[in-house]
Amino acid sequence: MSEVSIMWFRRDLRLGDNPALLAARDAAGDGAVVPVFVLDPVLWKPSGGPRRAFLLDCLKHLDEAMAGHLVVRRGDPATVIPELVAELGANSVHIAADTGPYGRRRDAAVGAALKGTELVSTGSAYAVTPGRVKKADGEPYRVFTPFARAWRAHGWRLPATIPGAIPWMSNVDSEPLPPVPERDDLKLPAAGEGAAHMSWKAFRDNKVADYSTERNRPDLDRTSRLSPYLHFGCIHPRTLLADLAALTDLARQNGRGAHTFVNEIAWREFYADVLWHQPDSARDYLQPRLKKMAYSSGPTAEANFTAWTQGRTGYPMVDAGMRQLLAEGWMHNRVRMLVASFLIKDLHQEWTRGARWFMRHLVDGDLASNQHGWQWVAGSGTDAAPYYRVFNPVLQGKKFDPDGDYVRRYVPELRNVEGGKGGRIHEPWELPDGLPAGYPERIVDHADEREVALERYAAVRD
DNA sequence: TTTTGAGTTGTTCGA
């Protein structure tokens, strides 16, 4: 008997190590698998352009890897998927669990709309599916370190076997894949599963060993750059962890860096777990007492926000970060913390506003990691930074971009300013000849605003 | 149940 199964791709755009795809193949038996991607108008909003461009590029590569068999449909999945099932006489629909708030609602609606046909969920985008790691009393963790310990102890499955040839179904009606938008002013990473594996191998072979210290240097290219691929599932964290375990056994000197990198994966899983248990935490303060915080508003605040978004605050490290975001859809994590601290604690604006701007421009924009990262800086998250921890943009620059290479790369007005000892690249207002042409004056004084922030935080302490 | 130790990522000040 010839069965038809549907593999509904969402954020798992790969063929390797994909348990849901294997389940779809097994369900098809001697029959065929229909790979489908749904252009969901809810997710296809005008904002988030860079991320959607990257997604389209990933879909193009996925389609090529499947010899052009990807079926594209447009509309509400709760309508589109049941229609496709009826059209093809499919016996089952296969997915990897989407554990975000919208994904859960959507999948519940699709499952209900499918009536008789089974919606089979296999695996998730995480090494340990959110909700699985629990304290002894059954409650979820709220602090990272114990979570990470329990998460490591829980362990994870080995990568799923590479599927042999999948019997894709031919001649299914499909919309053309929308073209990947071309923009001269935006340089996105190479897309797709192959590019993900190349990035991973380059990192594994050259950067893991020194990762625990070098990852903090935005002037050097020493991070994994895997976040966009992990976001869309071009590669699965389980693949990385298995690879790393083998590597660590072979070469002990990698151990420290590897441990730190695994911790970064654990952060991703921790935040997904927090969002799973508290879906409203994408918007709501995890520490309700911070809701009373006084934020700045009015024309000056608006002008400051615009200066922040455009990288024209007059603080080189902040400006370099914000301009990197616009130019690449990506920002080094240390600089993300710095610019977030600057918006919240120097410009006294609400974290939600910065989080929205990040989501609009980040190629790796992930609701759980982004929102909880912002809440961490704001001091409103689980396990948050102490409120008196205020990043100093000059010190952060001197410490993590000692020669000023990062600043000069993104802020051309400062390209002739020297860094290093005695250089003024991180405080150009100290230059004897004044600010270089075109570079803005500081919009605020950090020392003053730090005091204001400490007062405002003290006011909401009780 | 009570107690104890710990908690990503910083800065400033004074010795």
Add this chain to the structure above:
DNA sequence: GTCGAACAACTCAAA
């Protein structure tokens, strides 16, 4: 210049 303490209590996790 280098170093340690203070910043402020509070919640969480586990023994």
